[in-house]
Amino acid sequence: MSTQNLKEAGLKVTLPRLRVLEVLEASEHRHLSAEEVYKRLIEADSEVGLATVYRVLTQFESAGLVSRRHFDGGQALFELNDDDDHSHIVCVKTGHVEEFNDPIIEQRLLEISEELGYTMNDHTIVVYGERNKVKTGKAGR
Amino acid sequence: MSTQNLKEAGLKVTLPRLRVLEVLEASEHRHLSAEEVYKRLIEADSEVGLATVYRVLTQFESAGLVSRRHFDGGQALFELNDDDDHSHIVCVKTGHVEEFNDPIIEQRLLEISEELGYTMNDHTIVVYGERNKVKTGKAGR
DNA sequence: TAGCGTGTTGAAAACCATTATCATTGCAGT
């Protein structure tokens, strides 16, 4: 129940916050821009202002509920924080975003940070590439 | 000589382009925003418009002379491309940026991209952390 | 369950970095 998440995050339970959370949860593993969240709310007949979407997303970010990503310097994409922290691979042609996670790299980053005299808080890895034609075993997609 | 770089990049040699290149070269290994480049030009009594700074930097990027980074989604930072491609570690308190390079990670990213069906063009690794107090052996800095 | 205070909301204006516009200027090749 979303209400719980909000309370745990120390945020007052309000309609807009619930609605935004719902949208994010309904599209788990997707990366949504504030504008996209806003559109989905409108489509769902939830009257929430764009400014509020931004405010709420920013609050969620502070509360650790979502992460804000800047893959291309344009609009930010927001993603619900689940347990595992992962890296991203972005198709430069389609903008398609996938996630991956690699313990070896994680380990190396920790080591490197330490070597350089830093305490690592967080990190971002984005791979830009072209998605190869999917080898269609039978029915392509 | 900067003139050479510009010709090689297929760019007409103009005063603004030379000046911007000089600024970038004069601060090698630093990451400058367009505004910072602009300010340095003004300080050097080089009359170059901000719009031109942006244009020139964008052209340099296309020509492969500089890279544009979006560490925080705010203003972009530009950095002269030297030989080695490197990753960045940013101090979340001071904004200080350092570079590092790790062959193991590079290798893993290539492998991972392939596994996921991508041809890697490029990648960005940014580590955010706190720079530990420098252990001052004698004279701190 | 009603009343109240404070935090939240919405609409619009403000903001900031960046890009487009367009008349003027200056390279580069003859």
Place this chain on the structure above:
DNA sequence: ACTGCAATGATAATGGTTTTCAACACGCTA
């Protein structure tokens, strides 16, 4: 030097995001 076309500068426009501020609603208390 002359000329064409690309480059420049000042300013307006743009896009994403944040701020402003009056109206409103959550959650606590009685």
